[in-house]
Amino acid sequence: MAGYKYKDIIKLGTVLTVGDQKEKFKVVGIMKPNNKWFSDDDYIRLPLEDIDSRFIIPFTPTQKNDLMSTLCMLHKMFFVLDSSDDFLTLSEQIERKALDLGLKVSCVTMAQELQEYKNEKLETFKINIFISIFFMIAALSGTTAVILSSIIQRKREFGIRLATGASINSLKIIIVGEIMxxxxxxxxxxxxxxxLNNYTSISYIRKLCLICSRMKCCFLF
Structure with a gap:
């Protein structure tokens, strides 16, 4: 399958040669426009990738027989199923085939993967809260010390203000105002x-949730 951007460049039936092994593939169709798919590098945090300029090809015989190629592809494979009922059947077939190749793999749904990611983020959030509280207490202690030192150094200023008619409450307002x-x-x-640090990852998670809601069942292994 050729990406939509090739619709006026490559004709159906064209034979393309790919890779060092000179594998040949026939173009049997053109994808619809605005197709996107998960990133190979980080399918949760990175945005969906545009595949209008890409090709979708089956595994070559070389890749099927190469154990290293299989291992490299394990965490980059996604399947869209018409029904969640097909998940157990297909995952069993994949795991059985992996055992035949001497591999141990497990299949999970995208919802499970996303939930695990959220749990990890929650744990990180708890740790960050603890660290934030610690530094907040330290900062408050430092700020209090600085303010007390400033008040002591400004005794003359406050004395002049009191002598010129300022009230104790007005001095309190000045000090509290500076702190605020x-x-x-x-x-x-x-x-x-x-x-700025979290905006990007949050927007990516929203995109992921959106595409998962449109899919009846999507899982990876």
């Missing part, structure tokens, strides 16, 4: 960094 200003600026900077 520092806190707000720090929170904005921290939120911006966190947002």
């Amino acid at each position: 200003l520092i806190t707000i600026i720090s929170a904005i900077v921290a939120f911006a960094i966190s947002y």
Whole structure:
């Protein structure tokens, strides 16, 4: 199958030679436009890849008989099934064939893979929360020490303010206002960094959830 971008370049029935082994394949169809599929490198965090400029070919005889090629493909293979009832049957066939080749593989649904990823993210989130609380306490301690030191150094300023008619409450408002200003600026900077760091992965997860919802059953092994 040729990608949609080749519809005006390659005609049906054209024979193409691929790879060092000079394997020959006949073009039997053109894919529909705007086709996307999971990334070979990271199918959860990376965006879906455009395959309009790619070809879909079956395994060559060389790849079928090459154990290393089989091992390299294990984590890059996805199947779309018409019904979830077919999952057990097909996974058993795949695992049985793998045993014949001396391999041990397991098949999981995309939903299971996504749930495992979410669990890992949750564990990471808990660790980050613990670390954040620790550093927050340390930061509060440091900030408190700095503020107390600043108040001590500003005794003369506060004395002049009191002498010119300022009240104790107005001095409290000044000190609290400075603390709030520092806190707000720090929170904005921290939120911006966190947002930029997580925005990409969150958008990719949403795309993955969207495509999984459109598929009746998709699994990988």
